[in-house]
Amino acid sequence: MSAASSRATLIEVAKLAGTSKTSVSRFFGPERERLTPSLQTRIANAATALGYQPNLMARGLKGGGSRLLGVLVADIRNPFSVAVVHGIEQAARTHGYSLIVCNTDNDPEQEQQHLRLLKSYQIEGLIINAAGQPEAQLQALKHSGVPLVLLDREVRQLDVDVIGLDNALAIDMALDHLVRQGYRSILYASEPPAYASTRQERLQRFNQQAERLGIKSQTLILSSSAPDFETLTAFVEHPGSSPGAVLCANGNVTLAMTRSFQQLDITLGQTGLMGIDELDWCELITPGITTLAQPTDDIGHAAVSCLLNQLNGSAQASPVRYRHAPRLQIRGSTTLVPNF
Amino acid sequence: MSAASSRATLIEVAKLAGTSKTSVSRFFGPERERLTPSLQTRIANAATALGYQPNLMARGLKGGGSRLLGVLVADIRNPFSVAVVHGIEQAARTHGYSLIVCNTDNDPEQEQQHLRLLKSYQIEGLIINAAGQPEAQLQALKHSGVPLVLLDREVRQLDVDVIGLDNALAIDMALDHLVRQGYRSILYASEPPAYASTRQERLQRFNQQAERLGIKSQTLILSSSAPDFETLTAFVEHPGSSPGAVLCANGNVTLAMTRSFQQLDITLGQTGLMGIDELDWCELITPGITTLAQPTDDIGHAAVSCLLNQLNGSAQASPVRYRHAPRLQIRGSTTLVPNF
DNA sequence: TAATAAAATGGGAACGTTCCCAATCGGTTT
């Protein structure tokens, strides 16, 4: 019995329950109600007696659906990504789906590889936070009928639903807050915008709005190697006629900038610091770092329901672009204190 | 061609290549070398022409192995867990395996559910960071021939390989460091030790070694609700005849304690603070928090090779208990500075 | 009560692979 526990099959259950495989199959599918109550209990008993677990591989093979969703994340060690995956997992579970989570470490090469793999597993849907521009592969997937949702980052020339932050709103909220707090010169720090639509959108909106609001603005693109102390020092020492603040495009940048502030001994608040993405430690850096928190669970849930909508055929003709609003978390790093 | 791209099957490739399904199957399996070079190229051409991708569901069904590993994590939002999963993913990928990652949110109920599910997917191995004590289910899995590896936490009465930190060594290193820095009274802060063997081991070793070293010691079990300010205040104000330090059992505790230190306005260093688990922000809290970093990638890799060993039949008779050494990262929070 | 409709159940094929075994194809040896 012990070794057989993994082997209990539909047919064995049927035999024990004195019925046919078809009925047992129905019992475990959506047609359970079509079965006579007495048959239902007989099957239920037999199944539990044998410790039967449907073989999802077999089901996936015959077209009953694999009940698997693919999740392709660009950087699994990014807390934002993990938080979203957490949301996805919750939502998926309540709908009876499991996740194959793949991490590309921001490497387009690995991304291609993983995409091929996910296809092999007959996933019923794919949520992808693209690292490169895997346009061709995704197009192929889409054409072969696999529902697709882009997470956070768009892919050029690919007409599928996108779920993420309302980047324009986020930048507007940030600028509004900073201006309201008295900062008049703003340095926008971002990772290189190439290949990540989110970075481009935010950067573009920043430039646009800064001009519209008549703010003295400047941009700093972080290289992956050494921090750019010169630019930062120059900005802090000559913020123009009024106090300056640094706005960080995402959590990684906030981390890097906080480090730089400390190394250059820049006082938080006196020079403002604000970041998109909420992190555990933002409240711990005295006097606290102001952030725009993304509703990560909501984003995850939205991604899943988007997928399920497509699965149920109730897909929109034109792709949806679902943009979530951030939540402003005000802390000391954007409070201009008199210089003692 | 577009809609057919997902449908290209072994047989179609065989037909195009003018050969049999068996040969094509061999081409994609470990027996490729048995094929004539000319046949190999013919098949390769046909396969790429059709964009063929093996259907892993079918393979999993027929006993060729699902090439899937299950990973069951207790808390996916814990940076330590994510880091280990990252290591697991790397190692798994190089061996041609993919991951089904499930998160239990520390809920034994969900754990049971996920275990059932993973079994359904015919996973070839399971790496589990247990939330509860799912002894029965794991025993059953083991008996049905699925290789098992416990991550970080043991499960009672279950004889399988365990991979994790060398907890005794970690505590010893921490105490050694703290004593060397001049702290003579130590408060050990931990989450409730029930159901998490790691917590028990560390706590036990702490008590044991503190006594052996003749250190004034005390224990604080964090409740999940409100922080225990009284105990902490009392400890800081009456550390006995000499300076006191707080040792945190893991990253979560370090976070909670850092928060408490700030709220109670306790000066880091003057009262020591040290934690097991390295976190992004530990260097950012002035003057930096001393930690014991776990070699997370190594742990992930070890877990996978452990699994593969079992798969290759070269399993040890008695389970291995693989304990990794932490790395001491010294920062200002454990440097006793004169009180100005 | 017979005829008919509706509901419940069962048998068989199919999904795309792997594996076992049989068949064929080279080249050697006598």
Add this chain to the structure above:
DNA sequence: AAACCGATTGGGAACGTTCCCATTTTATTA
């Protein structure tokens, strides 16, 4: 040149499920 051997190739069954369709049972109507 006949016979043989190893290497290479191919045909068919099997894996556990779902789905289509045929069959049986039950309920409804005339």
